[in-house]
Amino acid sequence: MRIGSEEHKELFCRTFIDGHKPYEPAELAWPDLDEISLARLRAIPVWTMALEVEHSAGTMLNGYASSETDPLVRRAIELQAFEEERHGRLLDYMVQKYALKVNPQEIVQRPTRAAFVDFGYNECVDSFAGFGIFRLAVDAQILPDALTSLLQRILIEEAHHIVFFINWIAWDRTRRGLHGSLLQALPTLVAYLTAIVRRVKSGGDMAGGDAKRDEDGPVLDLFSDVVSGLTPAKFVRACLEENDRYMSEFDPRLLRPTFIPTLARIALAILEWVEWLRGTNRREARA
Template identity: 40%
Template sequence: MKLGTQAHKELFCRSFLDSYQEYNPETLPWPDLDPVSLERLRAIPFWKEALYTEKKAGIMVSAFAKTIEDPLIREAITLQGQEETRHGRLIQFLINRYEIPISQPENIELPLDIERAFTDFGFEECLDSFFAFGLFEIARLAKYLPQAFFDIFDPIMNEEARHIVFFVNWISYLQIERGRGWSPLRSAHALYHYGSALTGLVKTFAGAGEREEQAFAATGARTFMDDLTAEMFFSLCIQENQKRMQQFDPELLQPRLLPRLSSVALSVVKLLPKKNSLSVQTN
């Protein structure tokens, strides 16, 4: 199958639409928690950020869908908007049900260039999801919370995997359709963006810097596992990404840049002297 063709568009839109899973966040089998698990759930540092990101995504993606002329692509992006809105509802429900204290998230404002916003968001999602897959597995291995939580969040991880696969196919289709091919500038932008995020993570693990905003994933990881090493972190992210990507039609494009950069980061941390102790301090 040739990229940028009608057949390509049919495949990436249909496979996205056909893999939709129906559920209501409010009626999922949320477990009652003992005091230790409750404390752990409340100690996870990113609930406010997650709530804001998902709510904003729901509004922005839904608004972008309305601007699209192609009916099939519009249908797929409308569905993504509904899924992001549902993620926002799910996080909000979790915050309320377990009384997680968060400060009020900022007001959500829609950017003027909505296609640009959707594109930037797509690259961000590729980055965040890649690390989220690894973090999810780290928390599961550490038995940080009861299994019921992992059963609830596993389909959400898969939804994010569907979003990023849809995104990389959509953007390549769009660029070919517009006669541009893959933009070197766009690739350079993504490379810089991902590269600096990874550099921040390696530095955090090596204790060489405090770049909290770029170390979002590592900061979360620190909460879940006391003796997590950078090597283990990157290995698990790469492994879990491969696992989640196996569900997709091999003819679809998949996000490749971040797994490749992470393999480079993994080789770098393997070279770091052991006495530099990559193990992460617990709070």
């Protein structure tokens, strides 16, 4: 199968459309939480940003879909818009049920191709980190399984979004005359670097946002189970393992995001080497 061909388009659109699961957030079996789980959930500093992203994405994607001339691609983007809106409604439901503290601003994005492309690369960066953070949180049991199993569906949907996006952008660039991965490498590199810079900046804003506004006590104490024993290498390894697991679910003929996982593999090799060196130094000091 040639990337950018009709066959490729059919495969990535059908995979996305057929992977859609119908459900409504209010119909899910939301558990009641004990005090410690509630305190942990409220202290997670992402809710404001997540609400802003999900609510603005649905509107932007719907607007952009209406300008897409290919009916199958348009249907897939409309479905993604629906899923992002549903993520927004799911978060709204959680905010209400668990009295989460949020202060979202309304973000208006123009429904352009550039906005869709920026959004897609942001999702590739966010999902990779999200996969690892979620896995560490589940392993440490910081929230009950009854809740994490509900939240898992967001990650599964995000995995579908990023695979759809990576294939769509390769197909769309081919449609615009950029044939082959070599010609597409430069715009891909620029887009990823820009997405990383955006995320580093918004990560800084977030660190000064919800978490600092929390006045209920020392936030880190609530997450001591996750934080204890956590090293940068352990975090990157969790991201990579989970990314590989989610990506293995897709048809092998489809493209997957590779830039961030490749960077992470290089980073992990360096981190493991540093850990090994430290271990060797410690053993020599003891000898």
